[in-house]
Amino acid sequence: MASSKTTRDRLITHLKKILPKESLLHETEAMQPFECDGLSAYRQLPALVCLPDTVEHIQAIMRICHELQVPVVPRGAGTGLSGGALPNSDGVLLVLSKLNHILDIDTQNFCARIEPGVRNLALSDAARPLGLYYAPDPSSQFACTIGGNVAENSGGVHCLKYGLTVHNVLGLKIVTPEGELLTLGGKTLDSPGYDLLALLCGSEGLLGIVVEITVKLLPCPEFAQVILAVFDDVAKAGLAVSNIISAGIIPAGLEMMDQVVIQAVEGFVHANFPKAARAILLCEMDGATLEVTEQIQRVEKIMFDSGAIEVRTAKDEAERALFWKSRKSAFTALGRLSPDYYCMDGTIPRRSLPEVLTRIAELSREFNLTVANVFHAGDGNLHPLILYDVNRENELEKVEQLGKRILDLCVSVGGTITGEHGVGIEKLDGMCMQFKPLELTQFLTIKTAFDPHKLLNPGKALPTLHRCAEFGGMHVHKGQLSFPELERY
Amino acid sequence: MNNDLSQALQAEVAEALTHKQTLAIIGGNSKRFLQPANADKTIHLADHKGIIDYQPSELYITARAGTPLDEIEALLAQHNQILGSEPPHFSHCSNKATLGGAIACGFSGSRRPFSGSLRDHVLGVKILNGQGQILSFGGQVMKNVAGFDVSRLMVGARGTLGAVLEITLKVIPKPEVETTLRFDCLLQYAPQRMADLARMSLPLSAMAWLEGAVFIRLQGTAQVVRNAQLKISGDEILNSPQFWLGLREHTHPFFHSKQPLWRLSVPPATPLTMPENEVFVDWCGGLHWWHTDKLAAEVNNMANQAEGYVYLFRDIQPVTGPQPPKALLPLHQQLKKAFDPYGVFNPGIMGVSS
Structure with a gap:
């Protein structure tokens, strides 16, 4: 059995033969930094940690783990917010951060071939001098790896216009649980057979180890401009979101903050928001200069027509950065307001925004807990933050109850329990809320098609049918995220 | 209904x-x-x-x-x-x-x-x-x-x-207006020309190549399209929607040929050498419609060299369509079993069965 000491010893003996010393960690102290990902409330030491730096090593590790039937949990930078990279006590934690080379930036085919440990922002930084960039931009983009982005199908502020990771991946090389290397897609715009790329994106490490990625790069837009609109009523801001989209405009980003967030942020960025402000919309347009200028004028008018009490258009790049700072500093600002917060991640159809925000406000009163709303309004991806104090008796329990009610609400209006953070271990019971047993069974058979012995990231993303009671969340104590330097939004 | x-x-x-x-x-x-x-x-x-x-x-x-x-x-x-x-x-x-x-x-x-x-x-x-x-x-x-x-x-x-x-x-x-511009260009230079145009912050929505010319479709508001037209030269063609419809639906005279029609998907910047009158290029160079009597092995070889793939799209007899790569066939079979364990639906299509 994998749990027995002898299996671990055999594993170490085998791995020592193929891996350089520094690529294998098995002392408790050395493994400590890997005991959790961005969801730090859950911690677990793995049996051992492997840090391979070649695909051949990964294949060899997988072959050994397959032979000894040892679970493998892949991990990128460990910035994930749903516990997807939480180690398995009997398993190998396969850390892919050493595979961090950009193999090829192809300016003619508008794509790049990279290793999975390449950081999201590092790719755009490398491509920008060539006039190109990588569009998906999760808030953790400074630290998160693109391999992790594939596993989580990450989004970001700009996915309203440019899509999620799945829309920007052209090819993958994966290693199967048996250690076989497979190539899916490439630099072509389609590939024959089943759309395995779509299946791999967002599969949370359950179907294969991603060892190489070909991503689409876009020409850098000529110009970007942002509008900040202030509303005295959340519902009016929600209406403005619908009106912009209905007018045939797809902004590069469309973000909303409610009153709780505005007040927290004001103390931070001193943007002089009006006292009556109950909601703020940030709307960014990018593209050819004339196109952006035209759209800005139209959006300004739509904002006023929808009831905005003030509309500001950034005069220059510095002001554009300031507007964004108000949005990007929201989580940090809220962290100062309250000892703890719990961040949720549901998506709802845009038309339900006013209804859901009203209902969340009612629930907030019912539970006597403050809920702050700061989110990607353009695609209906909500991040309600429940503010609480873990030291108050029974408060955590209350928070989790409220969180569950909010996710219930998202599902009931036709939305989903997770828009971009993934299921991991955090939302296993949410999966039971969203899917019926037949769908969950179908997911399990897909898993079996790729991984018959269930060695890849077991216990994550898919709940077993008889176990649907667990509930957790991204709990943040005293504003302390496990990556405090990253602005989360 | x-x-x-x-x-x-x-x-x-x-x-x-x-x-x-x-x-x-x-x-x-x-x-x-x-x-x-x-x-x-x-x-x-x-x-x-x-x-x-x-x-x-x-x-x-x-x-x-x-x-x-x-x-x-x-x-x-x-x-x-x-x-x-x-x-x-x-x-x-x-x-x-x-x-x-x-x-x-x-x-x-x-x-x-x-x-x-x-x-x-x-x-x-x-x-x-x-x-x-x-x-x-x-x-x-x-x-x-x-x-x-x-x-x-x-x-x-x-x-x-x-x-x-x-x-x-x-x-x-739906974009407000569309217009299509034509640029003289030999097939071998088309990938470069298209890549250059793609970099120019133009309101592009299609790029093709046919009979010695690159065709680009600009879509957007009237002012944006007009402005883009001023930025680049090119001759406006008469019936833009009809041109693109003809390509999409294969009703363009190019597709009237009785020769077998192959569909080649390649990295867009790949320069391919085939007789110019046999090919209609779509997807900024990523998709080649090729009327040819060449043998399958020859066509396949060309696709492999370009790191793309090809299949016979239309012939006198119905065709089998795209097939998964051999290396991925076992995974296809497993997925087929996961959804259709008794092999009820469309047996044999794409080479998969339960």
Whole structure:
């Protein structure tokens, strides 16, 4: 059995033969930094940690783990917010951060071939001098790896216009649980057979180890401009979101903050928001200069027509950065307001925004807990933050109850329990809320098609049918995220 | 035009399972150039039709598989919206392309490089799997990472994993105006020319090459398109929509040739050497329609060298269509088993069986 000491010893003996010393960690102290990902409330030491730096090593590790039937949990930078990279006590934690080379930036085919440990922002930084960039931009983009982005199908502020990771991946090389290397897609715009790329994106490490990625790069837009609109009523801001989209405009980003967030942020960025402000919309347009200028004028008018009490258009790049700072500093600002917060991640159809925000406000009163709303309004991806104090008796329990009610609400209006953070271990019971047993069974058979012995990231993303009671969340104590330097939004 | 046959279709599958029969799925039968499955019976999806939900401000439409594509496009047009991937219909006479058939084949039109493929726009599906179970995946929202992406897996699976009953597609705003410019350019220089144009912050929505010229379609507001035209030279062609429709539907005179038609998908910047009068290039260079009598081995060799793939798209006899790469066949078989363990649907299509 994998749990027995002898299996671990055999594993170490085998791995020592193929891996350089520094690529294998098995002392408790050395493994400590890997005991959790961005969801730090859950911690677990793995049996051992492997840090391979070649695909051949990964294949060899997988072959050994397959032979000894040892679970493998892949991990990128460990910035994930749903516990997807939480180690398995009997398993190998396969850390892919050493595979961090950009193999090829192809300016003619508008794509790049990279290793999975390449950081999201590092790719755009490398491509920008060539006039190109990588569009998906999760808030953790400074630290998160693109391999992790594939596993989580990450989004970001700009996915309203440019899509999620799945829309920007052209090819993958994966290693199967048996250690076989497979190539899916490439630099072509389609590939024959089943759309395995779509299946791999967002599969949370359950179907294969991603060892190489070909991503689409876009020409850098000529110009970007942002509008900040202030509303005295959340519902009016929600209406403005619908009106912009209905007018045939797809902004590069469309973000909303409610009153709780505005007040927290004001103390931070001193943007002089009006006292009556109950909601703020940030709307960014990018593209050819004339196109952006035209759209800005139209959006300004739509904002006023929808009831905005003030509309500001950034005069220059510095002001554009300031507007964004108000949005990007929201989580940090809220962290100062309250000892703890719990961040949720549901998506709802845009038309339900006013209804859901009203209902969340009612629930907030019912539970006597403050809920702050700061989110990607353009695609209906909500991040309600429940503010609480873990030291108050029974408060955590209350928070989790409220969180569950909010996710219930998202599902009931036709939305989903997770828009971009993934299921991991955090939302296993949410999966039971969203899917019926037949769908969950179908997911399990897909898993079996790729991984018959269930060695890849077991216990994550898919709940077993008889176990649907667990509930957790991204709990943040005293504003302390496990990556405090990253602005989360 | 609203007709929900879910129950009846489910009963047909149950009966097939009882009698150990196989079923060939047929929608509008517009893509008759592809070989149908050799099955015991046929299950017809064309009458399972109707638009279930359309929310213009939400940018999505939900319709049953048998809904004709042209009905969907007509409704979208009333609200100034379009299908972002411009999927080809290949309808002829009474054989109208259906939404389900488009999803099963997974073809995308000329907008593919700019606003994504058909699968990119799929938000959710309801399917009938090989055990006769009706399952729902995805939904109406773009950002949804709960569970495996079964919705997009159905696109291009040609009914081998189940019958798609309902589809929710993202739709996009219809650009106000369009114009198409023509630039003289030899085939060998076309990839470079297209890459240069793609870098220029132009409101591009299609780029093709035919008979010694690159064709680019500009779409947007009148002012934006006019401004873009001023930035670049090029001759405006007379009937822009007709040109792109002819390419999408293969009604352009180029496709009248009786020679076999091959479909080559290659990295867009690949310079290919083939006689100029035999090829119509779409997708900014990524897709080559090639009329040639060359042997399959020769055509395959060319695709392999370009790190792309090719298949015979249309011939006198119906063709088998795209096949998965050999190395991925075992995984295809396993997935087939996961959805259709008794091999009820479309046996043998794409080389998979249970």
